[in-house]
Amino acid sequence: MTDNRHFADPWFWMCVHEAVESGFLNEWLRLTGNRLPRSEIERMVDEATGYGEDVARQFLQHVKEFIYDTIPHPVEVANG
Known part of the structure; x- marks a missing residue:
C-alpha cells in the first residue's frame, strides 16, 4: 500500500512549487x-x-524522494 500522507503536508507542496520554479522540472x-x-x-x-x-x-x-525526504522539514528544524 502506498503512503500518501505527504500530500496533506503543505511543506511537500512547497517543495513541488520550488522544484518547478528552480529548474528541477x-x-x-x-x-x-x-x-x-x-x-x-x-x-x-x-x-x-x-x-x-x-x-x-x-x-x-x-x-x-529527492527533495521532500532529503531536506529537513521546517518543523523538525524548529524543534531542534
Whole structure:
C-alpha cells in the first residue's frame, strides 16, 4: 500500500512549487525523457492515454524522494 500522507503536508507542496520554479522540472524532464504537451491537442491525447497522469505521478514521486525526504522539514528544524 502506498503512503500518501505527504500530500496533506503543505511543506511537500512547497517543495513541488520550488522544484518547478528552480529548474528541477526541466532537468528532470531532460533526464527522464518525459515531455510536457506542446499544444492543447497533445494535452488532450496525453490525458486520454494516461501519459500525462503517469508523468505527473512520477514527477511527484521524485520530488518526494529527492527533495521532500532529503531536506529537513521546517518543523523538525524548529524543534531542534
